[in-house]
Amino acid sequence: MSIFPPSPQTPILSTHKLSLLFDEGQTRALDGVDIEVGEGEFVAITGPSGCGKSSLLNLIGTLDTPTSGDIHFRTQPYSALRDLSLFRRENIGFVFQSFHLLPTLSALDNVLVPTIGRPGDHQERARALLTKLGLSKRMNHFPAKLSGGERQRVAIARALINDPDIILADEPTGSLDSANAAQVLDVLDGIRREKELTVIMVTHDASVSARADRIIRMRDGKVDAEVAA
Ligand SMILES: Nc1ncnc2c1ncn2[C@@H]1O[C@H](COP(=O)(O)OP(=O)(O)OP(=O)(O)O)[C@@H](O)[C@H]1O
Numbered sequence: 001m002s003i004f005p006p007s008p009q010t011p012i013l014s015t016h017k018l019s020l021l022f023d024e025g026q027t028r029a030l031d032g033v034d035i036e037v038g039e040g041e042f043v044a045i046t047g048p049s050g051c052g053k054s055s056l057l058n059l060i061g062t063l064d065t066p067t068s069g070d071i072h073f074r075t076q077p078y079s080a081l082r083d084l085s086l087f088r089r090e091n092i093g094f095v096f097q098s099f100h101l102l103p104t105l106s107a108l109d110n111v112l113v114p115t116i117g118r119p120g121d122h123q124e125r126a127r128a129l130l131t132k133l134g135l136s137k138r139m140n141h142f143p144a145k146l147s148g149g150e151r152q153r154v155a156i157a158r159a160l161i162n163d164p165d166i167i168l169a170d171e172p173t174g175s176l177d178s179a180n181a182a183q184v185l186d187v188l189d190g191i192r193r194e195k196e197l198t199v200i201m202v203t204h205d206a207s208v209s210a211r212a213d214r215i216i217r218m219r220d221g222k223v224d225a226e227v228a229a
């Protein structure tokens with residue numbers, strides 16, 4: 001049995017009949033998804049492989065565009081955005097399962113990548129973020145010399161460097177052992193509370209989704225159920 005909690009009062013993000021088709025319509029990755037996410041909410045997205053979780057995150061992150069439907073960031077429809085990459089850089093931070101760090105850059109320089117082209121000196125903030133994430137002694141290390149948990153914490157610092165409102169995380173603990181997964185989740189949740197960030201996290205791990213405010217379960221490209229965690 002599922003409980004349908006009331007919609008959040010102030011959605012930071014809402015999707016409206018969002019559909020994403022592939023293979024000339026033969027594959028319905030998303031099939032009319034309507035969700036609302038409140039300011040500062042921590043939402044977990046779960047569901048079987050292929051149900052559309054990453055597709056939904058990619059659309060929310062403006063990495064892909066829907067076949068039909070729209071997304072609103074507060075009152076702003078994505079379809080009216082002129083510069084998607086600017087919008088993404090200013091509002092959204094990404095964390096991926098496989099970290100996506102650049103191997104030829106140090107931890108510090110990886111964190112600075114999203115600031116390229118932005119005026120000002122971001123070194124101090126990058127150092128402060130890495131220190132906060134327990135990496136003060138790892139700033140000059142290359143990714144190959146870091147553990148999985150350390151790499152993911154560098155990726156989290158990179159996601160935070162431009163002060164986004166929303167963090168999108170696709171299986172952020174999926175490549176980590178349970179101790180590192182718990183640590184990564186702890187730092188992400190701590191920063192979320194402190195900065196009042198909104199987090200939308202895809203996960204297969206019930207111990208991860210249990211920490212969310214709400215779980216959105218997907219199935220066959222649709223929302224199957226929304227459950228208070
Ligand atoms: N670029 C693409 N071209 C064709 N089909 C795609 C593409 N991307 C995703 N799909 C299909 O869309 C559906 C949803 O894929 P998606 O990656 O969103 O699933 P998922 O829920 O994230 O799965 P997993 O848990 O395995 O990561 C799947 O059937 C997938 O094969």
Ligand SMILES: [Mg+2]
Nearest residue numbers: 053054055170
């Ligand atoms: Mg996926």
